[in-house]
Amino acid sequence: MSTQAAIELIGLNKWYGAFQVLKDINLRVREGERIVVCGPSGSGKSTMIRCINQLEHHQEGDVLIHGEAFGQGPARDDAIRREIGMVFQQFNLFPHLTVLENCTFALIWVKHMPKAEAEALAMSLLERVRIPEQALKYPLQLSGGQQQRVAIARALCMSPKVMLFDEPTSALDPEMISEVLDVMIELAESGMTMIVVTHEMGFARRVADRVIFMDQGEIVEEAPPAEFFTAPRYDRTQLFLSQIL
Amino acid sequence: MSDALIFQPKAGKPAPPSTLGVVGWVRGNLVSSLPNAALTLLGAYIVYAFFSAVIGWAIVDAVWEAQNRRECLDLVGRAGACWPGVKAWIPNLIYGLYPKDQVWRINAGFLVLVLWAVPLFLPWVRSKVMIGLGLVLLYPLLASYFFHGGDKGLVWGALIALGLTGFLWSWLTAIAEARREAPLLEGRRRWILLAGLYAVSLLVVSQWVLDEVQTRLWGGLFLTLVISGFGITVSLPAGILLALGRRSRMPLIAAVSTTFIELFRSVPLITVLFMFNTMLPLFLPAGVEVNRLLRAIVAVCLFSSAYMAEIVRGGLQAIPKGQYEAAAAVGLGFWQSTSLIVLPQALRIMIPSIVGSFIGLFKDTTLVSIIGLFDLLSMARAVGEDTVWLGLFIEPFFFVTMIYFVFCFSMSQYSFHLEARLGAGQRR
Ligand SMILES: Nc1ncnc2c1ncn2[C@@H]1O[C@H](COP(=O)(O)OP(=O)(O)OP(=O)(O)O)[C@@H](O)[C@H]1O
Ligand SMILES: [Mg+2]
Numbered sequence: 288m289s290t291q292a293a294i295e296l297i298g299l300n301k302w303y304g305a306f307q308v309l310k311d312i313n314l315r316v317r318e319g320e321r322i323v324v325c326g327p328s329g330s331g332k333s334t335m336i337r338c339i340n341q342l343e344h345h346q347e348g349d350v351l352i353h354g355e356a357f358g359q360g361p362a363r364d365d366a367i368r369r370e371i372g373m374v375f376q377q378f379n380l381f382p383h384l385t386v387l388e389n390c391t392f393a394l395i396w397v398k399h400m401p402k403a404e405a406e407a408l409a410m411s412l413l414e415r416v417r418i419p420e421q422a423l424k425y426p427l428q429l430s431g432g433q434q435q436r437v438a439i440a441r442a443l444c445m446s447p448k449v450m451l452f453d454e455p456t457s458a459l460d461p462e463m464i465s466e467v468l469d470v471m472i473e474l475a476e477s478g479m480t481m482i483v484v485t486h487e488m489g490f491a492r493r494v495a496d497r498v499i500f501m502d503q504g505e506i507v508e509e510a511p512p513a514e515f516f517t518a519p520r521y522d523r524t525q526l527f528l529s530q531i532l
Numbered sequence: 533m534s535d536a537l538i539f540q541p542k543a544g545k546p547a548p549p550s551t552l553g554v555v556g557w558v559r560g561n562l563v564s565s566l567p568n569a570a571l572t573l574l575g576a577y578i579v580y581a582f583f584s585a586v587i588g589w590a591i592v593d594a595v596w597e598a599q600n601r602r603e604c605l606d607l608v609g610r611a612g613a614c615w616p617g618v619k620a621w622i623p624n625l626i627y628g629l630y631p632k633d634q635v636w637r638i639n640a641g642f643l644v645l646v647l648w649a650v651p652l653f654l655p656w657v658r659s660k661v662m663i664g665l666g667l668v669l670l671y672p673l674l675a676s677y678f679f680h681g682g683d684k685g686l687v688w689g690a691l692i693a694l695g696l697t698g699f700l701w702s703w704l705t706a707i708a709e710a711r712r713e714a715p716l717l718e719g720r721r722r723w724i725l726l727a728g729l730y731a732v733s734l735l736v737v738s739q740w741v742l743d744e745v746q747t748r749l750w751g752g753l754f755l756t757l758v759i760s761g762f763g764i765t766v767s768l769p770a771g772i773l774l775a776l777g778r779r780s781r782m783p784l785i786a787a788v789s790t791t792f793i794e795l796f797r798s799v800p801l802i803t804v805l806f807m808f809n810t811m812l813p814l815f816l817p818a819g820v821e822v823n824r825l826l827r828a829i830v831a832v833c834l835f836s837s838a839y840m841a842e843i844v845r846g847g848l849q850a851i852p853k854g855q856y857e858a859a860a861a862v863g864l865g866f867w868q869s870t871s872l873i874v875l876p877q878a879l880r881i882m883i884p885s886i887v888g889s890f891i892g893l894f895k896d897t898t899l900v901s902i903i904g905l906f907d908l909l910s911m912a913r914a915v916g917e918d919t920v921w922l923g924l925f926i927e928p929f930f931f932v933t934m935i936y937f938v939f940c941f942s943m944s945q946y947s948f949h950l951e952a953r954l955g956a957g958q959r960r
Contacts (some may be wrong), residue, residue: 379858
């Protein structure tokens with residue numbers, strides 16, 4: 288167990304206008320740790336996870352990635368952000384590029400990797416998410432589950448040290464959820480550091496080291512899944528669990 | 533569980549025939565009911581009446597050979613068109629007052645343009661973006677000497693050579709890529725090649741002498757194409773920059789862009805042309821003479837950029853925020869995500885409005901006649917003022933209308949074609 292945290296949020300506060308979305312968030316994620324975040328709608332889960340790679344900017348507190356803080360100028364911030372892969376609820380694939388190009392794009396334009404090498408790497412990751420045969424299609428020709436797996440492959444292409452997932456299965460039909468979760472479970476088992484916002488409690492039980500429950504911009508409770516699901520300490524958590532389980 | 537029914541999907545049946553034949557289509561769409569049939573008949577009658585009148589006037593009853601308008605009138609009166617007048621004026625309609633013995637230069641200049649653009653349509657050429665950019669940026673340099681000629685100073689000479697280099701480079705690239713010799717054009721060798729090409733071009737240009745043809749002699753279709761060509765090629769990139777500026781988070785840039793856009797959108801083009809023609813010289817230091825054509829071009833460019841900016845802004849707004857976020861999340865910076873992710877998608881959905889704006893611009897150039905430039909339309913008016921063809925107005929206008937129609941219609945057809953091609957795999 289390394290001493291340095293992969294991700295550290297210290298005293299994070301964020302407001303939208305007068306409305307406080309995040310209230311004094313403190314979170315330490317060790318390398319290789321898998322965190323599942325849950326909570327009611329509007330509780331600030333997306334906002335928190337998006338602060339981690341600074342898609343949203345916070346007003347107070349610090350975000351440290353491998354001990355390094357954001358906010359040292361745009362170039363440095365972009366470099367830190369490259370260590371973090373992100374998968375969105377709405378996939379956000381680039382519709383004008385093929386699946387393969389979606390994956391190689393950043394390798395070529397950001398890492399300046401030769402095209403052939405980038406394509407080989409992308410193909411290996413598309414195999415890992417089990418859709419190499421779709422490489423030359425356009426995203427909108429794929430099913431939701433396939434699109435989401437492409438999005439995972441796209442993020443993995445940049446060899447991130449941390450992966451963030453914001454409700455990766457909420458936009459999917461039930462039949463496709465498991466194909467995406469399977470890929471995520473495999474990723475978790477390979478030792479990737481992951482923060483996953485999801486309401487898939489089966490997934491949480493199976494891979495999470497810790498489950499975090501948020502409400503009204505605060506982290507209410509955090510515990511290992513066994514404890515979290517059987518003996519939640521707060522009434523708010525109990526209520527939430529009784530509603531979704 | 534063991535006695536569960538086994539679900540056996542049915543085999544698909546072939547789809548029913550989709551077309552019902554001509555008779556079926558006519559029955560279904562033209563005469564499906566009594567009022568519908570009546571409307572069809574009425575419509576057909578209107579189309580027939582219109583076209584038979586036009587064709588009768590323009591072709592059947594028209595006079596094709598005559599020495600002057602009097603002869604035409606004696607032959608058919610006003611029932612038929614008098615084309616000899618237009619025919620006699622065609623060179624002026626197309627080239628304006630450009631000296632007759634120099635007209636080949638315009639033709640050559642446009643031939644170079646077409647040749648330069650050919651590689652863009654060859655399927656095996658991969659550097660299309662570079663060639664296209666080169667064409668837009670460097671062709672005007674080369675064309676300036678074709679069209680204007682005269683004394684080229686050191687700087688202008690160097691620029692003309694740059695244009696020539698661009699032309700040669702485009703074709704060398706196209707040929708090399710056809711023969712898969714791409715390595716020839718990569719890395720350091722490309723720079724050596726370019727330097728060599730430039731040296732050759734400088735040599736050629738230094739030996740190349742054309743007489744000066746002042747821009748006040750430019751006119752007709754040629755002038756229309758020059759002005760609208762500039763307007764079109766400048767307005768798109770300038771519009772993109774202005775639109776990005778207006779959306780910028782930096783207040784100064786946003787304010788400047790917004791002011792510019794709103795200022796030019798709030799006044800008619802005629803006013804802008806007048807402003808530039810009469811007021812600009814007042815602001816310039818005494819002795820600095822800005823060519824009248826140049827003033828018109830600048831005015832048209834600024835005006836159309838402002839319009840284009842709003843079109844582009846609309847397109848940018850249609851791109852979901854998730855695209856920016858996904859681009860940022862894989863590490864793309866602002867310029868990369870804007871130019872490689874957002875703009876390509878935005879431009880594709882903007883094609884109809886962009887081309888619409890180009891077509892509008894092409895037609896708006898007729899307004900430059902106000903400041904004394906002889907574009908296609910003013911040339912058409914001049915036909916009827918010619919003593920030999922006195923009063924011959926309708927025919928040249930008809931002819932000019934046809935020219936405008938051909939150009940604008942081709943533009944809009946090309947835009948449909950582009951839309952269809954770029955839309956591959958992106959229909960939801
Ligand atoms: N751009 C914004 N401007 C103002 N308020 C916002 C903005 N984005 C989010 N909010 C508010 O911040 C709160 C937290 O939003 P957030 O998206 O983080 O919630 P969430 O926990 O991810 O919810 P969900 O489960 O619905 O995705 C919500 O009340 C939301 O209305
Ligand atoms: Mg959310």
